[in-house]
Amino acid sequence: MAKINxxxxRPGNIIEHxxxxxxxxxCDHVKPGKGGAFAQVELRNLRTGTKLNERFRSVDKVESVKLDTKDQQFLYETDGKLVFMDTETYEQIELPGDILGERRPFLQDGMKVVMEFYxxxxxxxxxxxxxxCKIVETEPVVKGQTAANSFKPAxxxxxxxxxxxxxxGNDELIVVNTESMEYSERA
Known part of the structure; x- marks a missing residue:
C-alpha cells in the first residue's frame, strides 16, 4: 500500500482509515480565509456501508488501497447466499445476498460479474x-401514440x-441499464 497526502x-480512491x-x-478542497487548506472528504465504508465526513490536511498521510479484481460466474443461490465461481481457478465462494444491493434482481444464472477483493x-x-429482461406486464400498445417523451410502467x-x-408490449425483450435501472433499448 502506498501513502498519499x-x-x-480523489473521488473513487479507496483508503485505509x-x-x-x-x-x-x-471530495471538496477548501481554502478558508484563516488557517491552512484542507480536503473535506465524504467516505463510505466498503464493509458496512456507513458514511463519514472527514477533513484531511495536506500534511496528513493516508494509506491508499488497491483492490484486486477477478471475473466470477454466478452459479446459484442457497440459504440467502450467492455462490460464485472463479473463471480461471474454478474455486467457488459464497457471499451474502446483499453484496449487490438494489441491483440484485438483475443477477441471472451463469452471469459473469467482476468482484473486487481486498x-x-x-x-x-x-x-x-x-x-x-422480459416484459411480463404492461399497458397495451396504443396505435398513433408517439414515443416523444411519454413512457408507461412495465x-x-x-x-x-x-x-x-x-x-x-407484453412478452418483449428489452435491454436495461443496471447502473441507472432504466430502459435502454429493445433486445
Missing part, C-alpha cells in the same frame, strides 16, 4: 452494464418495475 484524495476500508465518494475478502461485485420478469416507451 490528504489533499491527493480508522481501521476500515473507505471509498471516497465526494486480500482474500470480497468487498463488492459489479454486474454487466446492460442486461436483457413489470419485468425479475420483479422490478421500469418505465418503457409506449410501443413496447
Amino acid at each position: 490528504g489533499n491527493e484524495i 480508522d481501521g476500515g476500508l473507505w471509498l471516497a465518494v465526494k 486480500e482474500d475478502e470480497a468487498l463488492s461485485a459489479r454486474l454487466p452494464p446492460k442486461v436483457t 413489470l419485468l420478469d425479475n420483479g422490478l418495475r421500469v418505465m418503457v416507451p409506449p410501443f413496447i
Whole structure:
C-alpha cells in the first residue's frame, strides 16, 4: 500500500482509515480565509456501508488501497447466499445476498460479474452494464401514440418495475441499464 497526502484524495480512491476500508465518494478542497487548506472528504465504508465526513490536511498521510479484481460466474443461490465461481481457478465462494444491493434482481444464472477483493475478502461485485429482461406486464400498445417523451410502467420478469416507451408490449425483450435501472433499448 502506498501513502498519499490528504489533499491527493480523489473521488473513487479507496483508503485505509480508522481501521476500515473507505471509498471516497465526494471530495471538496477548501481554502478558508484563516488557517491552512484542507480536503473535506465524504467516505463510505466498503464493509458496512456507513458514511463519514472527514477533513484531511495536506500534511496528513493516508494509506491508499488497491483492490484486486477477478471475473466470477454466478452459479446459484442457497440459504440467502450467492455462490460464485472463479473463471480461471474454478474455486467457488459464497457471499451474502446483499453484496449487490438494489441491483440484485438483475443477477441471472451463469452471469459473469467482476468482484473486487481486498486480500482474500470480497468487498463488492459489479454486474454487466446492460442486461436483457422480459416484459411480463404492461399497458397495451396504443396505435398513433408517439414515443416523444411519454413512457408507461412495465413489470419485468425479475420483479422490478421500469418505465418503457409506449410501443413496447407484453412478452418483449428489452435491454436495461443496471447502473441507472432504466430502459435502454429493445433486445
